[in-house]
Amino acid sequence: MMKKILIIGGGFGGVFTAKYLLKALPKSISNDVQIELISQHNYFVFQPLLPEVSSGIINPHDAVSPLRTLIPKIKHRLARVQYIDTKNNKVQVLQGRNKKLIEIEYDQLVIACGQKSQLNLPGFAQHSFSMQNLSDAFLLRNHVLKCLELADVTLDKKLKQHALTFVTAGAGFSGVETLGELQDMVKRALKYYPNISLNEAQFILLQRGERILEQLPESLSAYAHKKLLKRGVDIRLHTGVARANRDYIETSEGEKIHTLTTITTIGSAPLDFIQRGFELQRGKIEVNTQLQVLGHSNIWALGDAALIPMHNTKGETEYAPPTAQFAVREAKNLAYNLSQHLTGKTLKPFKFNPLGVMASLGAYQGVAQIYKLRLSGIVAWAMWRALYITKVPGNIAKIRITLNWVMDYFFPRTLVQIDTDKNELVEYMHFSKGDVICQKEEVIGYFYLIVSGSVLCENEQGSHTLKSQQHFGADKQKQKNHHDFQISALEQTKLLCIPWQNFALLRQDFKQFDGLFE
Ligand SMILES: Cc1cc2nc3c(=O)[nH]c(=O)nc-3n(C[C@H](O)[C@H](O)[C@H](O)COP(=O)(O)OP(=O)(O)OC[C@H]3O[C@@H](n4cnc5c(N)ncnc54)[C@H](O)[C@@H]3O)c2cc1C
Structure with a gap:
């Protein structure tokens, strides 16, 4: 069988x-x-190439x-x-x-x-970037370019300073690599932003432990620390993060760091x-x-x-x-x-002796330990790239990534900023007579308010009609995740739709609003 x-x-x-x-x-x-x-x-x-996607060295499509x-x-x-x-x-x-x-x-x-990325500290899910998948890297790159565009034109000095402050929480491999690449990207981009000087951009690395890159031997971690300091990175050891707000983050020491960009790499869940x-x-x-x-x-x-x-x-x-x-x-x-x-x-049984560990610090610098051999600087960085290219699955991807690296060496990186903001809090959807809006047993994805038109809700037990200013999809509970009815438009119908997560937040925190649905 x-x-x-x-x-x-x-x-x-x-x-x-x-x-x-x-x-x-x-x-x-x-x-x-x-x-x-x-x-x-x-x-x-x-994933090891995501920091390079976030800094624009590798096109998002070529890293996958x-x-x-x-x-x-x-x-x-x-x-x-x-x-x-x-x-x-x-x-x-x-x-x-x-x-x-x-x-x-x-x-x-x-x-x-x-x-998934650990974003369970207050405000981090809403106000920080993670570095776990392709969209994270894509969003971060576009956000950083947006900050540069803002900093170049704003007359508000404080806002300029906040837009040019980049904070990374967590100094493991992904935190250090992301910050290193980001700093390199900003440095190279500033040539085209005449109103920003390099010393106005601040890069802060927060690490709760006593050293960065704790997975590496102390000597290599110390080398990486020294290199990043020399490049102007503000490394704060024994400093965790407590909360993130829209305009600042608060450290475990109670300090507020005003920034528009926080990258969180403090662990996974x-x-x-x-x-x-x-x-x-x-x-x-x-x-x-x-x-x-x-x-x-x-x-x-x-x-x-x-x-x-x-x-x-x-x-x-x-x-x-x-x-x-x-x-x-x-x-x-x-x-x-x-x-x-x-x-x-x-x-x-599973057994494996790893070959070693290596990390890129951006700007052609790296650290590596291969068996007992410890390497740093450009040699470690070159080895990092050489080894990773052999590990990328698929020959076409290997060629594309190598071409990206060569292009990046000889030509300036693109500064195209793609607007990634999408107002997902509320949207309209339109349906014509007979269109099925939700299937029975389909997971409730939205709260729907009927703006104009009407809908038919039907199941084995019977049917009923909902008209303008009535709503459906509000009663998603832990026990009930799915629509009990098939819902279809009876005429040309316009719906105002709120994604369920947003609607749930509104109900949770706006008690009067919640009362409307009791
Ligand atoms: C920025 C960064 C840099 C790194 N650098 C290195 C490095 O230099 N060297 C190194 O050895 N390791 C590195 N790592 C770690 C390494 O990438 C991970 O250990 C590795 O990816 C783990 O593989 P995995 O298959 O367990 O998970 P993943 O590679 O994360 O794959 C998980 C898969 O599950 C899918 N999935 C998730 N949820 C669902 C769902 N609900 N339904 C269906 N599919 C789902 C995802 O789409 C994905 O395809 C890095 C990681 C990151 C984030």
């Missing part, structure tokens, strides 16, 4: 598991196995590879996972423009969905559907050394989402770090074990 392997996630863990599975599955069973990969994007993101060309033999489903029903071996996903809820069955499940479906340890799904989720012999997990024990030479338990390097090795091990599991053979 056909067996289905379902992989959640099109990042390092998911894509490489799929690739290795195609090789690992023996011919005797490969015709009876279907592999499907679900991802909320139809492309693979090479379409999953369909990367793993053409794997069935791909563009959808967002909502829930894993481990009792019935089903995954619930939202799919398509109307976010229809679909259930997909599996025999074997591989969870490689990564984590489990995705909501993982939190709902599993008991977590350290915010991750606990697996055994063979990468099987504890208590579920047909569910596997790897990458940033998984807590993977490894035994060191002293027999002590350590956990695999959340890096791309590890995720790729875990994928190889997982594909082997899954194939062994399907053929009733012995599984092997």
